Amino acid sequence: MLCQECRRHEATIHIVKNVNGKQSELNLCESCARKKDELDFSFEPQFSLHKLFSSMLNQGLYGNREEMLADEKKCPSCSLTFAQFGQVGRLGCSDCVPAFEDKLKPLLKRIHGGSVHTGKVPEKARERVNILRELDQLKDELQEKVQNEEFEKAAQLRDRIREIEQDINRKNAETEDVDHNQEGEEH
Amino acid sequence: MKQLEFNLSRWMVGSGPENDIVISSRVRAARNLQNHPFPCLASGDETEQVLNKIKSATEGKAGFSDFQYLLMDQFSEIERQALVEKHLISLFLARDAKHGALLLRPDEDVSLMINEEDHLRIQAILPGLQLEEAWSEAGKLDDILESELEYAFDEKYGYLTACPTNIGTGLRASVMMHLPALVMTSQINRYLGALSQVGLMVRGLYGEGTEIIGNLAQVSNQVTLGQSEEEIVTNLSSVVCQVIEQEQNARQALLDKKRDELSDKAWRALGLLKHARIMGFQEAIQHISDLRLGHDLGLIKEVDQRLLNELLVLVRPGCLQLMARKKLSNREKNLERPVRVREALDRHFA
Ligand SMILES: [Zn+2]
Ligand SMILES: [Zn+2]
Numbered sequence: 145m146l147c148q149e150c151r152r153h154e155a156t157i158h159i160v161k162n163v164n165g166k167q168s169e170l171n172l173c174e175s176c177a178r179k180k181d182e183l184d185f186s187f188e189p190q191f192s193l194h195k196l197f198s199s200m201l202n203q204g205l206y207g208n209r210e211e212m213l214a215d216e217k218k219c220p221s222c223s224l225t226f227a228q229f230g231q232v233g234r235l236g237c238s239d240c241v242p243a244f245e246d247k248l249k250p251l252l253k254r255i256h257g258g259s260v261h262t263g264k265v266p267e268k269a270r271e272r273v274n275i276l277r278e279l280d281q282l283k284d285e286l287q288e289k290v291q292n293e294e295f296e297k298a299a300q301l302r303d304r305i306r307e308i309e310q311d312i313n314r315k316n317a318e319t320e321d322v323d324h325n326q327e328g329e330e331h
Numbered sequence: 332m333k334q335l336e337f338n339l340s341r342w343m344v345g346s347g348p349e350n351d352i353v354i355s356s357r358v359r360a361a362r363n364l365q366n367h368p369f370p371c372l373a374s375g376d377e378t379e380q381v382l383n384k385i386k387s388a389t390e391g392k393a394g395f396s397d398f399q400y401l402l403m404d405q406f407s408e409i410e411r412q413a414l415v416e417k418h419l420i421s422l423f424l425a426r427d428a429k430h431g432a433l434l435l436r437p438d439e440d441v442s443l444m445i446n447e448e449d450h451l452r453i454q455a456i457l458p459g460l461q462l463e464e465a466w467s468e469a470g471k472l473d474d475i476l477e478s479e480l481e482y483a484f485d486e487k488y489g490y491l492t493a494c495p496t497n498i499g500t501g502l503r504a505s506v507m508m509h510l511p512a513l514v515m516t517s518q519i520n521r522y523l524g525a526l527s528q529v530g531l532m533v534r535g536l537y538g539e540g541t542e543i544i545g546n547l548a549q550v551s552n553q554v555t556l557g558q559s560e561e562e563i564v565t566n567l568s569s570v571v572c573q574v575i576e577q578e579q580n581a582r583q584a585l586l587d588k589k590r591d592e593l594s595d596k597a598w599r600a601l602g603l604l605k606h607a608r609i610m611g612f613q614e615a616i617q618h619i620s621d622l623r624l625g626h627d628l629g630l631i632k633e634v635d636q637r638l639l640n641e642l643l644v645l646v647r648p649g650c651l652q653l654m655a656r657k658k659l660s661n662r663e664k665n666l667e668r669p670v671r672v673r674e675a676l677d678r679h680f681a
Contacts, residue, residue: 188421188503193495222368234448234493236372238365238483241491241498248495252488255496257530258557261489263500264470266477273486 147173193233196254201230205250219243279308335410337654340417340439340456343640347459350636351627352575354507354547354643355456357418358465358564360473361492361501362451365481369493370429370446378430378446385445388479389434394472398443403431409658412649418456423447441468448493449501451476460571462504462564470560489556499556504564506571511546511624512581513574522577523548530554531570545616545643550574586628597625601634604642605676610668615646638679645671 153173222236289298389395411425434443444452455468490501600621625631
């Protein structure tokens with residue numbers, strides 16, 4: 145029997161593996177077994193992103209496979225393309241997420257089930273995130289009220305949502321102004 | 332250059348809740364810096380910049396005052412392997428990182444990996460079942476760092492990470508369990524199989540060749556997006572508690588039926604650990620497991636948890652080579668192992 149790892153040497157070491165409760169056999173040559181001797185206590189997922197990605201490609205979740213692979217749209221900051229991401233399974237920088245959001249969304253959903261972060265928020269982002277989380281909650285409530293035909297309450301909620309959204313837009317405009325001013329100073 | 336010594340981390344020496352079944356609890360949180368490419372795409376200059384930024388964010392900060400700053404480049408391959416075996420760094424940091432570094436508190440409970448797959452991995456490891464406490468320890472360091480650094484954080488997707496499997500909380504929590512009775516009664520596959528159905532990952536002591544050896548299994552969360560840190564940690568804890576209960580029931584059943592056999596097994600294991608002259612890793616880890624079960628069931632009072640944990644780590648190939656201060660062939664390791672085991676037993680029984 146040939147070694148499963150290198151497929152060159154005779155397999156002399158046979159290990160019965162137990163992965164997630166399923167038994168399987170590993171047959172290795174001496175030198176490949178020695179490499180396995182290096183213990184890895186990683187608790188990282190052993191999950192093949194590559195496989196998931198190609199199965200999503202094949203299922204047509206990204207439209208036409210060839211078109212998707214030929215799409216040369218790059219992350220504006222690190223120049224990674226989505227096809228390159230598919231090959232290495234790693235994003236290049238924090239701007240990759242907004243750049244490929246529409247394509248990452250279904251992938252994240254497959255991996256995690258969830259699609260929105262509900263955990264810890266850094267102090268610096270807390271105010272803004274709290275507002276956005278409140279907004280999401282109000283929108284859910286609004287839908288519920290509409291479904292229950294409680295139109296008066298729904299109208300109140302809608303006004304509150306509008307108020308918050310206007311507030312957000314105003315703040316966004318302000319920070320953009322600040323950004324422009326800072327850029328002006330640097331030049 | 333100072334050489335790394337083999338020493339015991341607090342998770343080996345100390346004790347914690349459910350320590351007879353849960354050996355240790357670990358968490359790590361992945362973080363990245365805004366406006367810096369992630370390590371896999373970064374040039375050597377860029378990883379160096381990140382290293383310096385994080386270093387200066389921790390320097391002089393109260394929470395980091397006694398931390399040791401250890402560059403991967405300063406270590407030999409053997410030293411790095413030993414750090415992996417003590418759960419202080421990942422195989423990736425040991426082998427592939429550019430400007431990889433470890434910030435380590437002297438008790439080795441908490442540490443930071445720099446320039447791993449993400450810029451920053453904040454970790455905590457504690458004895459017994461203490462996931463909440465481990466997350467709280469790691470969270471405190473995170474609080475200090477977030478005020479000093481600009482994290483890559485998205486309002487919708489949370490902490491941004493190189494791998495999509497970590498996006499959200501960036502939190503991976505895991506528990507190392509000793510489950511000899513479930514293995515002996517052939518129930519283990521049923522339980523571990525069920526865990527993978529509820530979004531948890533299970534693996535044996537080995538990482539890549541994941542056979543369950545020495546009756547040790549590691550359970551960790553798979554999902555990081557859509558659950559809060561508290562939910563992740565509480566869910567995992569509650570599932571682990573159920574496994575603990577099953578293991579305890581199985582142990583009691585074994586004790587009722589096979590008390591003498593279990594006692595014999597534990598004493599034989601101690602005999603072999605004391606007197607054998609050639610011993611492979613798997614064999615050693617099995618004897619340590621038998622001895623641990625005998626100790627947990629009160630059948631053998633001559634050993635204690637600390638000794639068992641020490642043995643569990645020192646029989647590992649990297650730690651053996653660290654103590655021998657040289658690279659060893661497989662045969663040499665099998666000769667060295669009983670020597671080091673005997674030394675530890677002699678110290679204990681002295
Ligand atoms: Zn081979
Ligand atoms: Zn990018």
